[in-house]
Amino acid sequence: VNTSLGNRPIGVFDSGIGGLTVVAALRRLLPTENILYLGDTARVPYGSKSPATVQRYSREISRFLTAANAKLLVVACNTASAMAVPLLRKEFDVPVVGVVEPGAAAAVAATRNHRIGVMATRATVRSGAYENAMLALRNDVTVTSHACPLLVPLIEEGWVEDVITDQVITRYLAPLRQANIDTLVLGCTHYPLLAAAVARAAGDHIALVDSARNCAEAVKTTLQNNHLMTPADTDGRLEVVLTDPADAFLVTAAKSLNLEIDNLRIEHLTET
Ligand code: DGL
Secondary structure: OOOOHHHOOEEEEEOOOOOHHHHHHHHHHOOOOOEEEEEOOOOOOOOOOOHHHHHHHHHHHHHHHHHOOOOEEEEOOHHHHHHHHHHHHHHOOOOEEEOHHHHHHHHHHHOOOOEEEEEEOHHHHHHOHHHHHHHHHOOOOEEEEEEOOOHHHHHHOOOOOOHHHHHHHHHHHHHHHHOOOOEEEEEOOOHHHHHHHHHHHHOOOOEEEEHHHHHHHHHHHHHHHOOOOOOOOOOOOEEEEEOOOOOHHHHHHHHHOOOOOOEEEEOOOOOO
């Protein structure tokens, strides 16, 4: 067993299966890294819960992942990123990368008219995390956020290419269009699976920002800066731990993301 620092896994977590969009982006960018993914399927969704609850869940999961020797934590959930990243950075001594900051930075870089839209869960919108992150980078942007709570269930139902989903997206986009945005952040881990449908509804003049892909880039930079890149030159393993048995969405997501899962197990986290 090679126990060098770099061979330790990247610990990734989400409220459920949706964070696999971040895993897919990591796989493409960093194919030799080992990944340990925890999906909190027992307690999903986080998008309707309070900050204190999401922070407690995030802490418990981070303890689990660091006990499993994770060299870096990736918060592959927009809701948990919005609410728990500062706390995790304080409490854990490995680097912590969320999805909000990289997505915010990419949006600020992409906009030309300084009007940015965000689609996310209610909890993420309520937190103001995207606005705060964008305004910290540039104070002349106007951010319009819209909660889109119907999208996650539609995606999990597999209605990714469906007229009903297209209509829901069009309805959610209306206030963002009205705000004359030229850049739209897909601020929920599930939404990259809807990227084609959102792009169709938004039209060519609105640039989409995929927070999963930008998060993967931030992970690469953080690994490099901390000398934590794996020295391996063979494909890394993907281990998935769920806190409750998976439903059909795991198979759908893994298939549409072209992900091979090397090991899948159920584990119950101890409550703290
Ligand atoms: N993973 C969550 C997010 O990215 C979406 C699902 C949920 O509400 O837990 O915000």
